[in-house]
Amino acid sequence: MTALAVFPPRPSPELAQLLDLGGHVWKPIASQDDVNAHEPDDGWSGAIVQMGDDPEAAWTVIRSLRRRDNPVAPLLVVLRGIHLAELDLRDDLFDDFCLDPFHPRELEARISHMLAGITETGEGELIVYGELVLNPETYEAAISGQALDLTYMEYELLRFMAANPGKVFTREVLLNRVWGYEYYGGARTVDVHVRRLRAKLGEENANLIQTVRSVGYRFGQSRWQ
Numbered sequence: 001m002t003a004l005a006v007f008p009p010r011p012s013p014e015l016a017q018l019l020d021l022g023g024h025v026w027k028p029i030a031s032q033d034d035v036n037a038h039e040p041d042d043g044w045s046g047a048i049v050q051m052g053d054d055p056e057a058a059w060t061v062i063r064s065l066r067r068r069d070n071p072v073a074p075l076l077v078v079l080r081g082i083h084l085a086e087l088d089l090r091d092d093l094f095d096d097f098c099l100d101p102f103h104p105r106e107l108e109a110r111i112s113h114m115l116a117g118i119t120e121t122g123e124g125e126l127i128v129y130g131e132l133v134l135n136p137e138t139y140e141a142a143i144s145g146q147a148l149d150l151t152y153m154e155y156e157l158l159r160f161m162a163a164n165p166g167k168v169f170t171r172e173v174l175l176n177r178v179w180g181y182e183y184y185g186g187a188r189t190v191d192v193h194v195r196r197l198r199a200k201l202g203e204e205n206a207n208l209i210q211t212v213r214s215v216g217y218r219f220g221q222s223r224w225q
Contacts, residue, residue: 002040003027005047005072007061008054009034015050015078018104024111032064035072043070046115050078050100055086062093074114074152078102084188091196095151096179097189113180114152127162129220132201132208134159148200153179157193161209161219170216190217 006019009028019026026048027038035044047065051058058077065072074095079086081099096114098107127134131144139155141148150158157178161169169177171187179189194217198206210218 002042002045005029005035005038005044005065007047007049007058008052011048011050012052012100014101014104015048015107018108019048019111022108022111029061031061035061035064035068044072047072047075048078048111049075049094051080051083052100055079055083059086059090059093066093076110076114078107087192091192091199096153097192109180127159129162129165129208131205132162134162143201143205150197150200154193154197154200157190158197161217165220166218168212168215168218174216 002025004019004024004026006015006026007029009030011019011028025045027040029035029038044065047062049058049062049065058079062075062077065075075093077087077094077097078100079097084099087094087097096110098110125136127136132141133143134141134155136159139152141150141155141158157174160174160178171190174190175187194209198209201208208219212218
């Protein structure tokens with residue numbers, strides 16, 4: 001059975017207990033050597049990195065997980081609020097994050113949802129909005145004929161919003177409908193993914209996702225415009 005790579009090698013008791021009670025198979029890693037030496041025959045199913053008091057060591061391990069011939073994904077970062085700024089300009093190194101200390105239900109939901117993306121596939125017709133095309137069956141997206149390199153959660157967020165053009169969604173609603181868990185103060189998760197999507201859509205198309213002040217986000221033009 002494939003396993004999750006977990007850093008640090010001695011995660012917090014709360015994280016270790018959550019993984020064990022949730023029935024997750026996991027292996028502790030301390031370095032890049034461990035990533036390679038302890039990798040299951042069928043590859044890692046994903047990774048969870050808890051930064052704790054040593055974010056520098058955590059980012060070193062994260063880079064070793066992502067910048068290899070067979071990058072480890074999805075990857076969830078668990079970090080304290082004082083380290084949130086370190087996520088900036090590192091969008092390519094992780095797929096989701098959770099604030100530490102975490103609510104067990106929130107973290108378990110995030111882990112389950114990110115792992116579900118490994119085996120689940122979407123069904124349905126193409127979603128088309130202007131030059132944007134999404135194929136729910138293949139999890140592929142393209143704009144103006146150019147393929148978009150999206151993570152699983154980026155695709156899920158874009159698909160949900162593009163399927164509901166003109167509607168305004170609060171961050172809480174997006175967390176519940178896209179990430180699939182109750183809101184526990186993780187609104188920044190939405191903001192980070194929106195920023196990533198805008199960057200990948202490109203300057204000409206970034207305004208497809210519009211910020212509605214004091215409310216949330218809207219995809220495309222309002223029906224009243």
